[in-house]
Amino acid sequence: MVPVSVVIITKNEAEMISRSITMLKQITDDIIVVDNDSTDQTVSITKQNGCRVYQKNWDGYGANKNKGIELARYNWILSIDADEIPDTALLISIAQLKFNDNNTVYDIPFKAYYGNKPINFGNWGRDHHIRLFNRTRVKWSEPPVHETLILPRNVSVKKLNGHLHHYSVKNASEHEAKIVHYAQLSALKYLQSGKKAGFVKLYIAPVFHFVKTYIFLLGFLDGKEGWYIAKMAMKSTWLKYHYLSKAQQAPKQKNYQNGIPVMAYEYKADIHTE
Template sequence: MVPVSVVIITKNEAEMIGRSITMLRQLTDDIIVVDNDSTDHTVDISMENGCRVYQKSWDGYGANKNKGIALARYNWILSLDADEIPDAALLTSINQLKLDDCNTVYDIPFKAYYGNKPINFGNWGRDHHIRLFNRTQVKWSEPPVHETLVMPQNMRVQKLNGHLHHYSVKNVQEHEAKIVHYARLSALKYLQSGKKASLVKLYLAPLFHFVKAYVFLLGFLDGKEGWNIARMAFKNTWLKYYYLHKAKQNPILKKNFYEAPVMAYEFKANAHSE
């Protein structure tokens, strides 16, 4: 086995976590699960499969990933979400690495699924991310959402063979609920950075994201799933700037937004259905 630690953040992932761990056991003897108060069997499944499980307070996606990285046995980190499963080709690719240069990071292709349907076009069909890195050089940023890797500019990026299979959403209802949740967190991130909700951002940006995903990136070839992905890209863009606009207009909402970003607005997942 290569000297790699796997770090997974979880929240009620009992349905998927076992499949991921089974594959990851072929790579490493060190799997760290940072759990956010799961109420299903996520923790039990993880512990039964030999993972080291830590139930930490939730300080954000990047912050909890960094907590797991600090607990790892090895400096080389494979950072995953619980709905991401490596395939055999990816594990072989990682097992063949020398991992002797801490200034190299490894970019992994993703294969996304809508329910059980693979998505081949649109934004989801061309997804890839750096997920394997050395913690002495790299860490996660810690905004409310859309964390990114912070690393020196001279890092060398090497692409790996194989895929992380990302089971993004089960159905339209789950997709819409996620869109609302992430839109709120994005609005908080923008509020903290002083970003403004201009008319262009409110009305033209959502349309641009829809057309890009559905037309330019051929999302229509994925059928109804491609339509839903493009539609939700429109909705997410509009919602995050709408929430930001409302928070900036109302000092009380702005205060609540900082104190409880997920609950700052009483919108249901279907409140803005089209």
């Protein structure tokens, strides 16, 4: 075992969570699950697998990850989502670390899947994130969406071998539901920061994102899944600024809160982001 605590936020993740926990138990004796009112077997599965489970109110992605970090037994934190599964190469890479420099953070390559198909190109095929860090130096930011790690100036970033295998969406309908939800949260974030929705953001940026993802990053080589990913990247960009534009034009419109559709304030069942 290594002196690393794993922090996972969950809601209705029974289908995937046991696969991830089975792998993680090979390197750690401290897995913290911060659950948000799961109605499936998530809580019972995690408890049966020896995890420490805390059922908290939903305060946002970054906020709930920080709650888990505070509850951890060790200062070194591996932060993952419930739909991410470490492979053996990654576990070996972590097990070989000395953990003697609190200013070092570790960047982990991702392998993304659309359903069960691995995605090798586009933005998804190039994905990697810092997920292993020391909590005395690093915390998550707490915006409505797209939380990021707040890193010290003198941080040293090192890459790990292996992958986190990210089973992002099962199908196109789930993908679209996620991008709609993310877009609403992003619009809320932009509204709070005073960002504006202009012509370029609404009409040029979406097309640019499609061309970049599908053509420049070779997304077309992933077949129909590459097409869906590029199309959703375009739609996501447009929706963010569409919702922001509505918020700025009609802040008191019915079914809107602070100009954003009320569902943006609700935690959706199986959506995680970074």
